Amino acid sequence: MKSQIEISDLYKIFGPNPETVLKQARAGMEKTGILEKTAHTVALSGINLKIEKGEIFVIMGLSGSGKSTLLRHFNRLIEPTHGRIFFNGTDIMSMSPAELNIFRKRRMSMIFQHFVLMPHRMVIDNVAFGLEIQKISRKICYEKARKWIEIVDLQEYERSYPAELSGGMQQRVGIARALCTNPDILLMDEAFSSLDPMIRSEMQNKLLTLHKQLGKTIIFITHDLEEALHLGHRIAILKDGQISQIGTPSEILFKPKDDYVRGFTKNVNRTRILPIRTIMRPVPLQLSGETIESALHHMQKAHVNHGYVVMDKKYQGIVSRKQLEKIPEEQRKNKALNVIETQNGPPTLDSSMTIDKALIPALRYNHDLPVMNLTDGQLYGIITREDIASLLDKKDWDTAPILP
Amino acid sequence: MFPDFGRYVQNFINENVNYIIFNFGDSFEAAANFLLIFLVGLERGLQAIPPWAIICLVGLLAYTAGRRITMALLLMSLMFLIGALGLWDQAIQTVAIILIAIMISVIIGLPTGILIARSSFFYTVITPFLDLMQTIPSFVYLLPVAMLFGLGKVPAILATVIYSTPPLVRLTSLGIRSVNAEIIEVARAFGSTPSQILRKVEIPLALPLIMQGLNQTIMMALSMVVVASMIGARGVGEIILLGLQRNDPGQGFLGGIVIVILAIIFDRISQSFGIRMQDYKRTSS
Numbered sequence: 001m002k003s004q005i006e007i008s009d010l011y012k013i014f015g016p017n018p019e020t021v022l023k024q025a026r027a028g029m030e031k032t033g034i035l036e037k038t039a040h041t042v043a044l045s046g047i048n049l050k051i052e053k054g055e056i057f058v059i060m061g062l063s064g065s066g067k068s069t070l071l072r073h074f075n076r077l078i079e080p081t082h083g084r085i086f087f088n089g090t091d092i093m094s095m096s097p098a099e100l101n102i103f104r105k106r107r108m109s110m111i112f113q114h115f116v117l118m119p120h121r122m123v124i125d126n127v128a129f130g131l132e133i134q135k136i137s138r139k140i141c142y143e144k145a146r147k148w149i150e151i152v153d154l155q156e157y158e159r160s161y162p163a164e165l166s167g168g169m170q171q172r173v174g175i176a177r178a179l180c181t182n183p184d185i186l187l188m189d190e191a192f193s194s195l196d197p198m199i200r201s202e203m204q205n206k207l208l209t210l211h212k213q214l215g216k217t218i219i220f221i222t223h224d225l226e227e228a229l230h231l232g233h234r235i236a237i238l239k240d241g242q243i244s245q246i247g248t249p250s251e252i253l254f255k256p257k258d259d260y261v262r263g264f265t266k267n268v269n270r271t272r273i274l275p276i277r278t279i280m281r282p283v284p285l286q287l288s289g290e291t292i293e294s295a296l297h298h299m300q301k302a303h304v305n306h307g308y309v310v311m312d313k314k315y316q317g318i319v320s321r322k323q324l325e326k327i328p329e330e331q332r333k334n335k336a337l338n339v340i341e342t343q344n345g346p347p348t349l350d351s352s353m354t355i356d357k358a359l360i361p362a363l364r365y366n367h368d369l370p371v372m373n374l375t376d377g378q379l380y381g382i383i384t385r386e387d388i389a390s391l392l393d394k395k396d397w398d399t400a401p402i403l404p
Numbered sequence: 405m406f407p408d409f410g411r412y413v414q415n416f417i418n419e420n421v422n423y424i425i426f427n428f429g430d431s432f433e434a435a436a437n438f439l440l441i442f443l444v445g446l447e448r449g450l451q452a453i454p455p456w457a458i459i460c461l462v463g464l465l466a467y468t469a470g471r472r473i474t475m476a477l478l479l480m481s482l483m484f485l486i487g488a489l490g491l492w493d494q495a496i497q498t499v500a501i502i503l504i505a506i507m508i509s510v511i512i513g514l515p516t517g518i519l520i521a522r523s524s525f526f527y528t529v530i531t532p533f534l535d536l537m538q539t540i541p542s543f544v545y546l547l548p549v550a551m552l553f554g555l556g557k558v559p560a561i562l563a564t565v566i567y568s569t570p571p572l573v574r575l576t577s578l579g580i581r582s583v584n585a586e587i588i589e590v591a592r593a594f595g596s597t598p599s600q601i602l603r604k605v606e607i608p609l610a611l612p613l614i615m616q617g618l619n620q621t622i623m624m625a626l627s628m629v630v631v632a633s634m635i636g637a638r639g640v641g642e643i644i645l646l647g648l649q650r651n652d653p654g655q656g657f658l659g660g661i662v663i664v665i666l667a668i669i670f671d672r673i674s675q676s677f678g679i680r681m682q683d684y685k686r687t688s689s
Contacts, residue, residue, distance in 0.1 A: 104593060108593075114586065161684040
């Protein structure tokens with residue numbers, strides 16, 4: 001199947017004579033060497049990317065890495081020196097200016113770091129801007145704009161001017177403006193970087209919720225690795241105009257391709273980013289409708305002190321060996337496992353929660369924690385205290401467990 | 405020590421001016437008559453309105469521009485003062501000339517301003533002409549213009565336009581050039597055409613500066629009134645000129661006061677419009 005966006009062999013060189021410099025860059029000359037010799041800046045070199053429909057693709061890099069330049073190639077706000085850009089198989093580079101404008105109107109919207117609302121327009125006119133330039137009647141423009149203003153929770157500010165809003169509110173207007181044209185793809189250029197930390201994480205979660213509801217492809221630029229790991233399904237790390245690595249958050253964290261990527265991931269609190277499922281192990285002993293005697297027998301055989309009770313495919317709780325041994329021997333044979341005995345077990349964890357949610361239960365209970373699917377009650381596996389500890393300990397990183 | 409260029413230049417200009425007058429004089433006069441029809445129409449129209457109605461109109465304009473009742477009342481009483489000084493008709497004649505001159509300035513100035521904002525080539529070519537128009541003494545071109553169009557109102561309007569258009573061109577260009585590049589990028593990212601960018605983003609955002617330019621244009625047009633009366637334009641300028649010629653300082657003073665009053669009225673109304681256009685910058689805290 002074709003990817004929604006495909007970029008192949010993209011180069012961007014800034015300077016008076018990019019074509020001749022392109023040859024040198026393609027021949028493998030270093031960026032700094034080219035700058036010294038020809039006074040041209042190689043902003044992007046040899047970029048190859050595939051972005052799938054519906055994914056959140058994060059491009060992450062430090063300032064000057066070319067990430068904003070790369071983003072502006074998706075809608076050709078910047079023309080590449082060399083390379084091709086495909087959207088659903090059509091070559092964006094072959095579009096005429098009129099076709100390109102239609103493409104920008106319908107397919108892609110952009111959200112900017114400094115919001116860049118139009119100061120002379122009220123909130124509603126800002127949100128409706130994308131539709132207005134499509135020459136859609138004012139009534140329909142306003143109807144749709146109102147819907148999006150409501151979704152970003154700014155109903156009372158519909159008739160305010162941008163100068164009257166806080167930064168977070170302005171960026172919500174920016175998001176509403178981008179979504180109002182119902183594009184297939186959202187381009188977000190450091191959209192949350194100039195917001196306060198608290199507002200920022202609030203906006204990140206809002207974005208994730210919106211993404212779940214709308215399923216749009218999002219291409220997100222950031223210089224903040226935690227943000228990239230939190231939001232991204234896949235992350236491309238950009239350095240000096242070249243892609244160092246593309247991968248899922250856990251691949252970036254645990255299989256860094258080079259020292260540059262490793263340097264980035266060094267100070268990240270992994271427990272706040274990785275979901276529990278990445279360190280989940282299979283259930284050592286699953287008990288169901290058997291009698292207490294056979295349950296004890298299973299425990300002895302498996303050399304464990306705890307069993308996880310599952311009935312009708314639903315997780316019920318933990319029983320310990322001590323608990324079962326308290327029961328008089330003559331009752332063990334005909335008494336079935338009882339749920340009441342498991343009431344004081346640890347809270348249940350969902351496999352998609354981040355690992356930091358498991359820290360407190362792990363400190364409080366001296367056994368492995370059950371992991372399940374909270375929506376259907378199925379037991380998926382367990383996480384061990386040792387695995388959490390080794391995640392927190394930087395020395396253990398190369399040996400930390402990682403499951404796909 | 406110096407080569408004698410002056411005489412050649414002088415002769416060259418004289419010959420060319422004569423040539424133009426002999427060959428194209430008629431078509432210039434036809435154009436002048438066209439302009440004259442407008443001017444006379446406007447003048448007659450303004451004179452047909454009873455003074456109290458004009459005073460009320462000024463008050464209404466001042467109020468819609470600034471939303472301040474004291475300002476409106478002040479400007480109305482200043483208008484009344486013009487009538488009380490006995491120069492009402494002359495003031496109306498002057499206003500008619502100035503309004504026509506401003507209209508022509510706007511028709512020429514706005515597109516030129518946009519053009520030199522867009523193209524640095526035209527910017528370098530046109531800017532020296534703007535300097536020339538603002539600095540060259542008006543008598544230098546008054547004579548040939550009067551020869552071409554005949555004495556009267558039309559050359560007066562042209563002289564006024566030449567002198568008063570540059571600030572509008574400059575400030576329009578400055579306004580458009582100073583629109584935030586990021587906002588233009590937003591408009592492009594949403595698929596705006598160049599003309600949509602101009603109409604929906606650049607001009608609205610440049611409007612406060614354009615209004616400032618218009619205000620300057622009006623002020624400079626008023627300052628040309630006396631010069632214009634020297635080539636036969638009627639109005640307040642003529643009163644001042646007569647006062648000078650008859651050694652009647654009192655009459656000159658009266659004319660001067662009326663010009664100042666007209667300047668205040670035009671200035672306050674156009675400034676208030678300009679300020680209200682920037683209301684969106686105010687934060688409600």
